[in-house]
Amino acid sequence: MVKQNLTAWDRVEIARNPKRKTALDYIDNIFDEFIELHGDRNFKDDKSIVCGLGRIGEQNFTIIAQQKGRTTKENIERNFGMPNPESYRKAIRFMKQAEKFKRPVITFIDTKGAYPGIGAEERGQGEAIAKSMFEMAKLKVPIIAIVIGEGSSGGALAIGVGNKVFMLENAIYSILSPEGYSSILWKDSSRYKEAAEKMRLTAKDLYDLKVIDKIIKEPKEESDESFKKISNSLKKEIKQVIEEMKDKPEQQIVEERYEKFRNIGEYINL
Numbered sequence: 565m566v567k568q569n570l571t572a573w574d575r576v577e578i579a580r581n582p583k584r585k586t587a588l589d590y591i592d593n594i595f596d597e598f599i600e601l602h603g604d605r606n607f608k609d610d611k612s613i614v615c616g617l618g619r620i621g622e623q624n625f626t627i628i629a630q631q632k633g634r635t636t637k638e639n640i641e642r643n644f645g646m647p648n649p650e651s652y653r654k655a656i657r658f659m660k661q662a663e664k665f666k667r668p669v670i671t672f673i674d675t676k677g678a679y680p681g682i683g684a685e686e687r688g689q690g691e692a693i694a695k696s697m698f699e700m701a702k703l704k705v706p707i708i709a710i711v712i713g714e715g716s717s718g719g720a721l722a723i724g725v726g727n728k729v730f731m732l733e734n735a736i737y738s739i740l741s742p743e744g745y746s747s748i749l750w751k752d753s754s755r756y757k758e759a760a761e762k763m764r765l766t767a768k769d770l771y772d773l774k775v776i777d778k779i780i781k782e783p784k785e786e787s788d789e790s791f792k793k794i795s796n797s798l799k800k801e802i803k804q805v806i807e808e809m810k811d812k813p814e815q816q817i818v819e820e821r822y823e824k825f826r827n828i829g830e831y832i833n834l
Contacts, residue, residue, distance in 0.1 A: 570734070572760040572769075576742060578734040579714045580676075585791055587614060587629035587672035590712060593795035594802070596620055598627065604653035607687065612643040612679070613651035613723075615658045618670070620799065623806060626662035628655045628723050629672035632713070646679040649692035652722055656692075656699050668706040668806055671723040676741065678719030693722040700725035701822065704814035708805055710798065711735045711767075711776070727821045728805050729775070731767040732794065733782040737775070738765035775828055 570578075578584070591598050595618035602609040611631065618625045632645035639645075662669050678689055700707060700723070709726035715737040731737060739745075746752055746759040764770070767779045780797050783790035809817065 571757070572736075572763070572766050573742070573757040575734050575766050576714075576736055576760050579736045582632075582634055584713055585794075586634075587631045587674055587712060589791070590672060590710075590795060590798065591618065591627060591629060593792065594618075594620070594799045595625070595627070601658060602654075604650045604657060606653055607650040610643065610648045610651040610654065611641055612645055612647040612675070613655055615654055617667075620803060623803075624665075624667050626658050626667045626669045627672075628658060628669065630675040630720075630723070632674060643679055645675045646677060647675065647719060647722075648679050648681075648684045649687045649689045652678075652692040652696040655723055656696055659696075659699055659703055663704050666705060668708070668809075669700075669703065669726075670802060671707070671709045671726065673709060673711045673715040673720045673724055673737070674713035675716065675719045676714055677717035678722070690718075693718045696722040697725050701825075702818055703821075704818060706806060706809045706812075706817055707821065708802055710780075711737050716741055725821065725825065727809065727817065727824065728777045730778045730780055730798070730801060731770060731776045732780050733767050735767060736765045737767075737770055738763050773828070 597619045598616055600614060600616040614627075614629045614631045616627050618627045630645055630647065631642050633639035633642040659669060678684070678693060707726040709724045709729045711720070711729070711731040713735055715724070715735065717740050720737065742756040742759040742763060743753050745763055746755040749759070764773065767776065770776045771779050778801060780794060780801070783793055
């Protein structure tokens with residue numbers, strides 16, 4: 565049972581819950597068929613991002629999803645959902661393939677951030693994230709990004725440049741963790757709950773700021789039945805967006821995505 569009147573920190577804890585449904589759970593329930601594809605053709609296949617081909621009815625999609633594990637073994641295999649640069653290069657490879665075959669792209673965001681290890685930095689982590697956002701910005705097919713859990717830092721934004729951005733009601737989306745925010749701003753990591761409120765990282769906050777386009781409601785009862793309802797809601801939204809965009813010229817698709825992100829935020833001259 566999800567309690568009423570949730571604080572921002574309550575939603576952080578829900579988004580981080582190891583029992584929360586993962587990207588592969590949603591893929592299995594939303595798409596009629598899914599085939600995983602592997603590798604960046606440069607270094608290795610990093611399993612913290614899953615890529616593949618999906619189908620709903622007669623419509624084919626390219627799917628790019630950040631994947632966490634549940635057990636210790638699964639989390640080690642998935643690098644705790646923190647992508648290495650080869651994950652982003654794998655994603656870029658399949659984005660370009662999607663454009664070639666005119667398949668819409670669906671991304672699932674669920675990461676505490678890109679992996680900060682020495683090896684990842686040596687292999688160009690920052691460049692890989694920037695290149696992923698750059699390629700998404702100019703992709704000539706529709707992109708729908710869905711925040712399903714914890715979306716933090718550039719590691720999340722790297723696959724978040726979509727024509728439409730959806731967010732589950734109890735997911736979070738932010739520049740970094742509340743603990744990191746309070747440590748940097750106040751030099752006191754114990755003020756993480758206060759930081760969570762200040763950061764405006766909940767779905768409602770981000771909808772009000774026009775960062776996201778739609779909030780997907782989550783039933784108060786956590787069960788298999790409620791999960792099916794969420795999956796069905798997402799499936800309906802995906803089908804509706806693709807139907808609305810199917811006849812739009814490629815350049816219009818790119819321009820609408822560009823304008824969406826250019827118009828985020830307000831500036832006040834003091």
